[in-house]
Amino acid sequence: MTARAWTVVIPVKPSAHGKSRLDVAGIDRIALARAIALDTVAAAAACESVERVVVVTQDGGLVIQAADIPGLRFVSDEEAIGLDEAVALGAKTAEGRPRAALLGDLPALTPTDLAAALDAGAAVDRGVVADAEGTGSTLVTAREGVAWQSSFGDGSFARHLEMGCAPLAIPDASPLRRDVDTAEQLAEAAALGLGPRTAALLNARVG
Numbered sequence: 001m002t003a004r005a006w007t008v009v010i011p012v013k014p015s016a017h018g019k020s021r022l023d024v025a026g027i028d029r030i031a032l033a034r035a036i037a038l039d040t041v042a043a044a045a046a047c048e049s050v051e052r053v054v055v056v057t058q059d060g061g062l063v064i065q066a067a068d069i070p071g072l073r074f075v076s077d078e079e080a081i082g083l084d085e086a087v088a089l090g091a092k093t094a095e096g097r098p099r100a101a102l103l104g105d106l107p108a109l110t111p112t113d114l115a116a117a118l119d120a121g122a123a124v125d126r127g128v129v130a131d132a133e134g135t136g137s138t139l140v141t142a143r144e145g146v147a148w149q150s151s152f153g154d155g156s157f158a159r160h161l162e163m164g165c166a167p168l169a170i171p172d173a174s175p176l177r178r179d180v181d182t183a184e185q186l187a188e189a190a191a192l193g194l195g196p197r198t199a200a201l202l203n204a205r206v207g
Ligand SMILES: Nc1nc2c(ncn2[C@@H]2O[C@H](COP(=O)(O)OP(=O)(O)OP(=O)(O)O)[C@@H](O)[C@H]2O)c(=O)[nH]1
Pocket: 011, 012, 013, 014, 017, 018, 019, 020, 021, 022, 056, 057, 058, 077, 081, 082, 083, 086, 103, 104, 105, 153, 181
């Protein structure tokens, strides 16, 4: 795979509605949801294997706060209903090219982790990375010429395997696998090393 070949689609729910289970004392949930999404987007944008990051969102505040991250494309999912539809809208912008959907709640992700997974994805038609629990998915890939498909949501890893995605060999402890829905999962991500926006918010915590 040549460098910078991938389009990475990152869906982000409006922060006012997202991360509903993420309750951290002394921290505003909306600000935290945005910081987590922005750290994920920034890591993807800095990845050497990524040509373009497409953020699918209706969150205008997130778009403004992402101004310091170069080279992003935004797609509004106003007319889409649900996560897979949002991802499909983003994937359509790179039809036929190598595409990946990355969930927007991976605050410890680094560009190197993502590059390793995309390199593995280049060797299979469709690939999937399991979340840290082994039941969900954090990344789905489709290489050049392969039609886009995804089935995110509870228990998505098994569905992605059924759809023909090959499990990508990513270490258990990779930050790419540590998605964050709860305060406990945020603590696990913190142990791996948080991105700067999420870390700054936690450091500035009240109380
Ligand atoms: N654009 C878009 N993104 C979505 C949608 N649903 C989920 N996402 C994003 O997909 C990723 C995984 O989402 P979930 O963890 O399932 O949902 P969440 O609302 O963030 O968290 P919960 O409130 O705990 O369900 C996050 O980046 C979400 O922002 C959707 O309908 N549209």
